[in-house]
Amino acid sequence: MNISLVLNGRRADWDVEPGEALLDALRRHGVLSVKRGCDTASCGTCTVLLDGAPVPSCAVPAPRADGREVTTVEGLPEAAAHLGACLAAEGADQCGFCAPGLVVAVVAMSRELDDPDDEAINHYLAGNLCRCGGYVSQTRAIRRYLQEAR
Amino acid sequence: MAVKAYLRPKSAAEALSLIEGDERAALIGGGAYLRLASRGYETAVDLCDAGLDQVRVEDGALRLGAMVTYRRLETDVVVRDCCGGLLGRCVQNIVGVQVRNIVTVGGTVAGRYAFANLTTALLALGADVVLERGGRKPLEHFLADKATARDVLVEVVVPTTAARCAWRDLTRVRTDFAVLNVAAVGDGGAVRVAVGARPGAARLARGAMQAAAAGDARGAGAAAAAELDFGDDLRASADYRRRVCAALVTRAVEEVLA
């Protein structure tokens, strides 16, 4: 079936399967920053913004994106570069597989929360799992990013 | 069975007409377990355009449309001001913001998920459900029904008279489903206590409610542990749940009575 969405600010007309997840449709259309981690909406790796709200794209039917805005990390280049630099400066980036989804979630958090402390950061990002680091360096990097971005 | 059609009806009535008489059609509420479940039906009927995402207070009751997300329960000021914020509190640790942005009130209640914190809280609050065809009925009755009738859950109606609300749950990691969850709600002289994830579906603990109304929190805990059924699953044994039930109900009731 045909759907029309706004992907990272540009209109995209796609043919998707009625039973396809947005994650699979994105990857099939070459949006490869969105990673498949778990299939059960449990890991946060495939996070995208749907009309500005972070969602697990593995759990959003692709046809539901018809007429809506989808933002992936490709559409957030400045935040990605900036947060990436903060993560790298703290040594908090490891395998990188969770990173694009994390950037998307952090951007959403920075829009929703004013000046979150570590506890608020950890709570907002609880759905973004990381298996390489122990989160503490990542939290330091995110705090630094939020301070600098303000 | 692959999904062959994806429909986005404009109203609950239209949704009902699409699923009535079509065993191969299924409603999509939130969609959180899409990749797990996508093989059971041919026609997906998504309620996202059916106008069911309203939150309003009417006649002293909070009316939550079926497509209201968990995240709205946390962030919507109207919901936050009701029932001591219980509805937001009981879902705030579910997986993560992303999932709470898609999981809905209707999907949870209609799915009769036994582990769902929200159902336990709604039961303690004395909520009703409104069905497109079946009309309004108490949540407790709805949960007792077998999920056979083809119907569309339109909204959940929550009385806002509760004065004090307490929430207790126990999880492995913070974002996991509960090993056991407890809601206690003080309304006038009465206290309503619901216990879920035993791992069976949420139930009111009437003995505990009596003890609580008499001001006996410890007795309420003991009564709940005695009167409810508990089972084993991946997360815990029945014995453990029973012990923890006593402790959590006691604490929840203490908070309501304080």
Next chain:
Amino acid sequence: MKRDDGLREVGRSLPKIDALGLVRGTPAYTDDLAPRESLCVVAVRSPHAHARILSVDTAAALAMPGVLAAFTWRDVPRVAVTRAGQGHPEPSPRDRFILDEYVRHVGDEAAIVAAETEEQAREAARAVRVEYEVLPAVLDFEAALDNPVVLHPEPEIHENFPIGFEPRRNVASAYSMHVGDVDAVVAGSEVVLRRRYYTQAQQHVALEPHCACTWLDVHGRLNVMSSTQTPWHVRRIMARALEREVKEIRVVKPRIGGGFGGKQMLHGELYCALATLRTGRPAKMVYTRREVFEATNTRHPMRLDVTLGADRDGTLRAIDLEVLSDTGAYGEHALTVFMVAGAKTLPLYNKVEAVRFGGRTVYTNRVPGGAYRGYGAIQGNFALESALDELAGELGLDPIVLREKNMIAEGETSPIFAIMGEGTEGVEMIVESCKLPECIRRGRELIGWDAKGPRREVAPGVFRGLGMALAMQGSGIPTIDMAAATLKLNDFGSFNLLIGATDLGTGSDTILAQIAAETLGVPTGDIIVYASDTDRTPFDTGAYASSTTYVSGHAVREAALKMRAEILVEGARSLGCEPARAAFDGSEVRGPDGAITLRDLSAKLLYNEHQKQLMTTGSHLCEKSPPPYMAAFAEVEVDAATGEVTLVDYVAVVDCGQAINPNLALVQVEGGLAQGIGMALWEEVVYGPQGHLRTRDLMSYKIPGREDIPSIRAELVASHEPSGPYGAKSVGEIGIDTPPAAIANAVAAAVGARVRELPVTPEKVLGALPG
């Protein structure tokens, strides 16, 4: 930038060289890079824990749209291999085939299909009809030995050298060793403590599921891209399994999304290769998360019996460790993981008069055991460090005092170093760097050991407790792990660094570039890294056994030293002086009468004068395996009414020698701790009564999230390992080892509940509460 230690690039927390690219989501992982026209390969998996395949009917599947190939055990070469990515010949039994007539765990491969799309392939897999004769299964590893049900009756399977392989008895491997007369010393000890501990199966949960793709290049060679930790072992094992020459296969590792040992086995590679060789088409296989749980590997569960003999003054006199390890359906890493349970724990207490280690690994109809960070050491550590705390309790000693009295020190050795290697004998070794005293001093200060005391009530019925544990690991496998590196000087002064080493996301490409830069005297930014390609980079055994910094780092340094010498020679020639009278400082070669910059020299060398390519290779064999050490301290809060344990604080102080990149070393420790904490408190692979996994997704198998471990504090102590590159030892694994024991010890301190079976769940804590 010149520092006190004279180092310029080593010891700096430089950003990972691939950081920005990965955060931006640049296509970099196998599934991102697989050819777009790849066939999708899907396995038909056994629904039974143990069964014989009577027939497989693929006709219906082959008739479906888009389906190009289907394979059963009758269609594929039958050569016994191990899928463990280990050296040649492997110390794991060759007990596996590409496909077999028998399936030995739920999720085992029964058949393979390949189709144009993933959905078509999955539909086709569902359409393959397999008729099984269901066999009784061995699900309890304590009942596996000499069970009438034998998992591996097939005649072709074998061990490559003696590892105690007795398949008729369901034994994958066995080993024993002793120093001194343990029974006599125990009998003569004033206090004897005997305890039994259990550790569980844990899943790696690398966020990138296992993925492989294959294609034929213009020369008809089989190209393999895989999320693997061991490209060379994959190539060698594939060649054997497919009955092809090694030279016909190329294996490349792109970026990979975490490994932790879980990608030190072959998974989809062979099935993709079958599809590509049969159809000529590129093929890929991307595991679902469920497949990762059901059909890759777990940490080997173990039963560990510890006997300690000690005198009342706290002198530890004897340690006896008897282990039964569950290797599941196949013996991947069976012997070596089991041996490490002793080899990388027992030397910590080297002053004992007698020590014994022994036991077996047995087959069961469960998901195969495999390599997982810690690799036996975490299992052994939980038992030994728990038992030491129990002994301290019996002796009325502070657990720290007991350890300080008995632990290994710089300048000392342990006979175990020479006796136990990984599958073979070990190597005698004097410990040249061991900062355990400093680690303990700093750790007890950070956690507040003396101020807080072991136990205090912070609210009615809520108690806090402190616990600690020591750990050691190794740095590579001596006389086996070997790595090589090549440096190529480019025009205008940059260098290509070609390494076989396998960066799993740890930042080892960055660290090795730092070592090259340090040795050459150039900025790390002038080093262009290309890695992990069996055609285009030199050999490396791979990323495992905490080897990369220590072993591959040496190779890089050797290559760079040779490059420096060549630059000096060519620079001197260009300046018209003797090399002995010239000096190279990284930016220019200076002679008595002038200087030439590296930039100019490199351009001249390729375009203008005495044209030649400077290219040097360093190669290093690991000759000893200096352990990194660590002292760890946990503070927990226990709710005595529910048994809930909250980890309040975790402090880890590590001696890893000179950290090449301190930030990246610290995040190794922090990440290891997080996985170890997961194992201590929550993670557990659980089976149903028929051998079906009850934990096969991330809803049922819970790894720690960021709210579960709010405070991890890791520090490195100043240390220098003389045998390491720039004084470095390893740091990749040691972080994971301590949490199970330290947390169990803290819980016991808080409420007196001693949990000897991991994970330490609220239910077990409640059950173990005294009174």
